Amino acid sequence: MTASVATNRGSAPLLDVRGLAVEFDVGSHRPPLRAVDGVDLSVAAGETVGLVGESGSGKTTIGRAVLGLVPVADGAIDFGGSDITHAGHRQRRELSADLQVVFQDPYSSLNPTRTIGQTLRESLWADKHLTPAGVSERVRSMLDRVGLGADAERRYPLQFSGGQRQRIAIARALMARPRLVICDEPVSALDLSVQAQVLNLLRELQAELGLGYLFVAHDLAVVRHLSRRIVVLYRGRVMEQGDAATLFERPAHPYTRALLDAAPVPDPERQRRRRAAAVRQGSASTVVPAEACPFAARCPHAIDACTTRRPPLEATPEGSLVACLRWQELRDGDA
Numbered sequence: 302m303t304a305s306v307a308t309n310r311g312s313a314p315l316l317d318v319r320g321l322a323v324e325f326d327v328g329s330h331r332p333p334l335r336a337v338d339g340v341d342l343s344v345a346a347g348e349t350v351g352l353v354g355e356s357g358s359g360k361t362t363i364g365r366a367v368l369g370l371v372p373v374a375d376g377a378i379d380f381g382g383s384d385i386t387h388a389g390h391r392q393r394r395e396l397s398a399d400l401q402v403v404f405q406d407p408y409s410s411l412n413p414t415r416t417i418g419q420t421l422r423e424s425l426w427a428d429k430h431l432t433p434a435g436v437s438e439r440v441r442s443m444l445d446r447v448g449l450g451a452d453a454e455r456r457y458p459l460q461f462s463g464g465q466r467q468r469i470a471i472a473r474a475l476m477a478r479p480r481l482v483i484c485d486e487p488v489s490a491l492d493l494s495v496q497a498q499v500l501n502l503l504r505e506l507q508a509e510l511g512l513g514y515l516f517v518a519h520d521l522a523v524v525r526h527l528s529r530r531i532v533v534l535y536r537g538r539v540m541e542q543g544d545a546a547t548l549f550e551r552p553a554h555p556y557t558r559a560l561l562d563a564a565p566v567p568d569p570e571r572q573r574r575r576r577a578a579a580v581r582q583g584s585a586s587t588v589v590p591a592e593a594c595p596f597a598a599r600c601p602h603a604i605d606a607c608t609t610r611r612p613p614l615e616a617t618p619e620g621s622l623v624a625c626l627r628w629q630e631l632r633d634g635d636a
């Protein structure tokens with residue numbers, strides 16, 4: 302059973318990514334690095350899709366491709382029914398109200414020289430219908446909604462903690478009432494107790510506003526907390542994707558199992574070392590042959606075929622999609 306594409310069930314997707322490939326130049330004497338290689342994924346209105354994988358797996362690059370921040374080498378990206386794969390400046394400006402992002406680092410993502418009020422107002426630049434009073438009302442209600450008082454408007458980013466800054470970044474992303482927010486590790490720079498508050502806020506806002514989230518994270522526990530569906534990436538390719546509960550209870554890919562075995566990693570220092578090691582392991586110097594499983598070199602179950610055949614995404618009886626030549630044997634306990 303080979304699945305052609307991996308999509309959400311039901312309604313037409315808000316974001317539809319097909320066969321996405323992104324390449325980076327890594328020097329004149331080396332082939333380009335294929336950071337994202339043939340990825341299919343979709344996000345429906347009001348849905349959260351989690352994108353997980355260790356450092357260097359291409360999660361951020363997928364988000365950046367959707368936002369038009371890196372060129373697409375191959376494949377297509379549709380948003381709200383329009384092809385935005387190679388959207389120009391004008392189409393991007395029109396999209397900016399509907400498609401927003403919350404970055405990982407609340408310390409660098411806010412301009413330190415602008416008050417919070419100025420930052421929030423700026424994100425409404427494209428809305429020509431709002432009166433000045435309407436803008437002020439939107440700023441006040443958004444600050445209130447993310448749990449900050451009205452006095453926050455006159456203050457500067459430096460006067461806030463990391464968690465508060467991430468609330469401000471969320472408020473900024475939601476000011477123009479987007480339909481999809483790319484959340485790129487939005488809580489990984491925060492203390493554990495603050496992480497839970499910010500995640501709850503994201504969940505409440507989603508329920509109220511019907512937002513779709515493409516939620517990028519290392520931490521599977523964080524993704525599970527929020528996502529209905531999860532896409533597992535390794536070296537730019539989808540290893541497995543499916544409904545969150547199935548993926549956690551019956552992971553079909555050896556890489557997904559390895560990720561689950563490694564989680565959770567509550568110690569931030571250990572997490573940092575692990576990420577650094579993963580970056581080294583997945584560095585641009587090791588090119589994955591197109592006709593191989595990228596995980597073969599690390600997989601305890603790899604056979605010769607794994608180094609010469611690209612595993613297709615196949616549907617499991619539970620409805621997940623898995624790219625492993627041996628998933629069925631492994632599940633049946635034959636390996």
Ligand SMILES: Nc1ncnc2c1ncn2[C@@H]1O[C@H](COP(=O)(O)OP(=O)(O)OP(=O)(O)O)[C@@H](O)[C@H]1O
Nearest residue numbers: 325336355356357358359360361362363583584585
């Ligand atoms: N601008 C760039 N130029 C060259 N290589 C890049 C560039 N951006 C990303 N890469 C490479 O592309 C691959 C995927 O990177 P990406 O940041 O998307 O991974 P990630 O899964 O988001 O990792 P992390 O969790 O550490 O952010 C990595 O090998 C990275 O080194």
